[in-house]
Amino acid sequence: MLYGALEAGGTKMVCAVGTEDGKLSGREIIPTTLPEETIPRILDYFRGKEIAALGVASFGPIDPDPASPTYGRITSTPKPGWSDFDLLAPFRESLQVPIGFDTDVNASLLGEICFGDAKGLQDAVYITIGTGIGGGVMSGGKLLHGMLHPELGHMMIRPHPSDRYEGKCPYHHCCLEGMAAGPALGERCGIKGELIPADDPVWALEAYYIGQAIVNLILTLSPRRIILGGGVMHREGLFPMIRSEVRKQLNGYIRTPLLNDLEHYITPASLSDDQGILGCIRLAIKAKEEA
Ligand code: ZN
Numbered sequence: 001m002l003y004g005a006l007e008a009g010g011t012k013m014v015c016a017v018g019t020e021d022g023k024l025s026g027r028e029i030i031p032t033t034l035p036e037e038t039i040p041r042i043l044d045y046f047r048g049k050e051i052a053a054l055g056v057a058s059f060g061p062i063d064p065d066p067a068s069p070t071y072g073r074i075t076s077t078p079k080p081g082w083s084d085f086d087l088l089a090p091f092r093e094s095l096q097v098p099i100g101f102d103t104d105v106n107a108s109l110l111g112e113i114c115f116g117d118a119k120g121l122q123d124a125v126y127i128t129i130g131t132g133i134g135g136g137v138m139s140g141g142k143l144l145h146g147m148l149h150p151e152l153g154h155m156m157i158r159p160h161p162s163d164r165y166e167g168k169c170p171y172h173h174c175c176l177e178g179m180a181a182g183p184a185l186g187e188r189c190g191i192k193g194e195l196i197p198a199d200d201p202v203w204a205l206e207a208y209y210i211g212q213a214i215v216n217l218i219l220t221l222s223p224r225r226i227i228l229g230g231g232v233m234h235r236e237g238l239f240p241m242i243r244s245e246v247r248k249q250l251n252g253y254i255r256t257p258l259l260n261d262l263e264h265y266i267t268p269a270s271l272s273d274d275q276g277i278l279g280c281i282r283l284a285i286k287a288k289e290e291a
Contacts, residue, residue: 001019001020001052002017002018002019002049002050002051002052003017003018003019003020003051003052003053003054003055003281003284003285003288004016004017004046004049004051004053004054004055004095004097004280004284005017005018005024005054005055005277005278005280005281005283005284006042006046006054006055006056006057006091006280007057007104007107007276007277007280008032008056008057008058008059008087008104009032009059009104010032010059010077010079010131011031011032012029012030012031012032013029013030013031013032013038013041013042014027014028014029014276014277015027015028015029015030015042015045015046016028016277016280016281017049017051018277018278018281019281020281020285022114022115022278022281024274024277024278024281026049027277028045030042030045032079032082034080034081035081035082035085036081039090042091043090043091043094043095046091046095047094047095051095051097051284052097052098052284052288053097053098053099053100053284053285053287053288053291054091054095054097054098054099054100054284054287055099055100055101055107055279055280055281055282055283055284055285055286055287056087056088056091056099056100056101056102056280056283057101057102057103057104057106057107057108057276057279057280057283058074058087058101058102058103058104059074059077059079059104060074060075060077060103060104060149061074061075061076061077061148061149061151062074062075062087062101062103062149063075063148064101064102064103064145064148064149065145065148070084071088071101072086072087072088072089072101073085073086073087074087087101088101097288098284098287098288098290098291099284099287100280100283100284100285100286100287101283102143102149102279102283103134103136103149104128104134104276105126105127105128105134105135105136105152106126106136106137106138106143106144106149106279107136107275107276107279107280107282107283108126108128108136108229108269108275108276108279109124109125109126109136109137109138109143109227109275109279110136110138110143110279110282110283111271111274111275111276111277111278111279111280111281111282112124112126112227112269112270112271112275112279113138114278114279114282115271115275115278115282116227116269116270116271116275116278117227117267117270118225118227118267118270121138121224121225122138122139122140122141122224123138123139123140123221123222123223123224123225124137124138124223124224124225124226124227125137125138125152125217125221125223125225125226125227126226126227126228126229126269126275127152127153127210127213127214127217127226127227127228127229127230128228128229128230128233129180129181129182129210129228129229129230129231129232129233130181130182130230130231130232131181131182131183131231132153132177132181133152133153133154133176133177133180133181133230134151134152134153135150135151135152135153135217136150137150137152137221137223139221139223152176152213152217153175153176153177153181154169154171154172154175154176154177155175155176155213155216156172156174156175156176157174157175157176157179157209157212157213157216158212159174159179160205160208160209162205163179163205165179165184165187165188167179167184168181168183168184168187176209176210176213179205179209180206180209180210180213180232181232182194182231182232185202185206185232188202188205189202193231193232194231198235198236198237203235203237203238203241204241206232206238206241207238207241207242207244207245208245210228210238210242210245211241211242211243211244211245211246211248211249212245212249214226214242214246214266215246215249215250218246218250218254218259219254224258224265225258225265225267226265226266226267227267227268227269227270228242228266228267228268228269229268229269229273229275233268233269239266239268242266243262243263243266246262246266247262
């Protein structure tokens with residue numbers, strides 16, 4: 001049986017089909033322009049592929065509550081044409097298959113838990129740090145939504161005493177995303193994030209902020225694993241700095257065997273950046289099971 005997967009991002013739409021055991025094929029990348037251009041191209045991709053269900057993971061904020069009248073919509077995005085856009089309606093009408101829907105970051109976490117190193121874990125957090133920062137949470141085996149879904153990237157953090165940067169988030173200035181996402185790194189240093197040299201002091205600040213966010217997550221959600229993905233996390237040397245910040249900032253307050261081994265507690269994404277699209281496959285399988 002084949003399942004459809006759509007990872008809807010603000011710059012690109014990744015489409016693929018896959019099997020229950022996570023073998024992907026026929027991947028196609030479609031640029032995210034205006035919905036009236038982009039959606040027909042995605043529909044063309046899935047038509048005739050005989051998928052049994054579709055899993056959609058989207059940039060957001062989104063409405064993931066099936067009981068809500070605005071279920072399936074991207075709610076507030078500055079991206080022209082996509083604010084309040086009903087992402088699921090065109091697929092429901094044209095494909096006539098069950099559809100699973102969640103945030104891009106919840107799907108990435110699901111991918112890691114079903115197909116990656118975090119296989120079988122019931123309590124874990126996935127954070128992506130790139131152009132923006134977002135996070136997905138699984139607690140007791142269930143992806144966390146609550147009244148909407150977590151927006152971990154906008155958690156408030158304490159600026160480092162030596163950091164004079166005001167922060168780049170248009171809503172909160174110095175939230176985690178405002179201080180630690182790629183554009184904030186770039187603006188601080190006056191060059192693109194990927195060009196900042198490895199010995200620049202900004203990486204110590206970066207580790208301080210990501211470490212602080214992880215400490216907050218440990219204290220509030222008590223996860224058994226924290227997985228870090230996204231472009232910024234490909235930077236070599238950042239993981240050890242983050243682990244050391246977490247140890248320093250927790251300061252021995254929480255004592256569990258898992259925290260004694262931060263190398264296996266704070267880990268990189270393990271699926272070569274396929275965690276999101278594989279999570280979509282799992283969303284599709286679940287939608288089929290529940291239909
Ligand atoms: Zn913010």
